[in-house]
Amino acid sequence: QVQLVESGGGLVITGGSLRLSCAASTRTFSVYTMGWFRQAPGKEREFVAYISWSGGSTYYADSVKGRFSISRDNAKTTGYLQMNSLKPEDTAVYYCAAARMTLDTKSNLYSYWGQGTQVTVSS
Secondary structure (H helix, E strand, C coil): CCCEEEECCEEEECCCCEEEEEEECCCCHHHEEEEEEEECCCCCCEEEEEECCCCCCEEECCCCCCCEEEEEEHHHCEEEEEECCCCHHHCEEEEEEEEECCCCCCHHHCCEECCCEEEEEEC
């Protein structure tokens, strides 16, 4: 069982930055792809970014490409999502998720999920 705990959400103005963290409870963190997803009110959960278990491969949704950066520190069993140039449409609950050695954007392939952290971007 892998427990994931997100932190770092908050309220920022348009153009601001936030860094989300995702702390994992497993010693085998390095075999899991880490993904970030988000869900805005009244909308379906959508993929944001993933990073492979080694950190060697990353992939982003078009809507965040060039503004968000995903990274991980396997020694600290923690993943990160650096969000820059935030826009009001980035407002959502952000979730981190883990999938064992799978690179995919589909949420149903991720076995473990955090509780989510709210990000609100005011205009």
